[in-house]
Amino acid sequence: MNLISSREISDKDLPELVLKKAKEFDIKFTYLQGLSDTEKFKIISETKLFVFPTYFEGLGYPPLECLYVNTPVITYDLPVLRETMAGLIDEGVFMVPVGDKEELKKKAIEIYNNSIEINTRERIEKNTKFEMRVEDLKEKLKVWQEHFKIKNS
Numbered sequence: 001m002n003l004i005s006s007r008e009i010s011d012k013d014l015p016e017l018v019l020k021k022a023k024e025f026d027i028k029f030t031y032l033q034g035l036s037d038t039e040k041f042k043i044i045s046e047t048k049l050f051v052f053p054t055y056f057e058g059l060g061y062p063p064l065e066c067l068y069v070n071t072p073v074i075t076y077d078l079p080v081l082r083e084t085m086a087g088l089i090d091e092g093v094f095m096v097p098v099g100d101k102e103e104l105k106k107k108a109i110e111i112y113n114n115s116i117e118i119n120t121r122e123r124i125e126k127n128t129k130f131e132m133r134v135e136d137l138k139e140k141l142k143v144w145q146e147h148f149k150i151k152n153s
Contacts, residue, residue, distance in 0.1 A: 001030065002030050002047070004040065008033055041069060045071065048072075049071070049074065049111050050063070050066040050074070053075070053076060055098065057078055057080050067085070067088060067121070070092075073085075073094065074095075074096065075093065076096060077097055078098065081095070088124075091118065091120065094111060
């Protein structure tokens with residue numbers, strides 16, 4: 001199991017129960033930090049599932065990166081993630097109630113065992129690529145102008 005972090009991490013950073021259960025099921029952790037974007041995207045594109053159990057998030061780049069390479073994501077149901085992952089709930093990003101570790105575990109097992117394949121790259125690109133985002137906003141503005149009968153000046 002790969003654990004990717006921007007800071008140095010090791011077994012000492014994990015709860016003892018996690019380490020005990022991992023040993024029981026012969027799960028070994030590989031700690032990855034300081035990866036280049038190329039290395040990171042290669043790893044997440046080869047991953048069956050990305051678990052993102054955060055309680056606070058500014059935007060949600062890690063899930064967006066995973067969805068960009070068609071890797072399913074399981075995360076807690078945070079408003080900011082609902083906003084940034086709009087339209088992909090249950091189609092690539094799977095949310096469980098905040099803090100519900102049991103549901104997080106069940107959903108992870110379900111997705112892992114069913115080898116769910118997703119195709120989310122285009123939609124993520126539309127929401128994150130600057131040029132595509134500008135065009136989308138122009139279209140929305142045009143609809144808004146027509147709705148309120150505003151003339152271009």
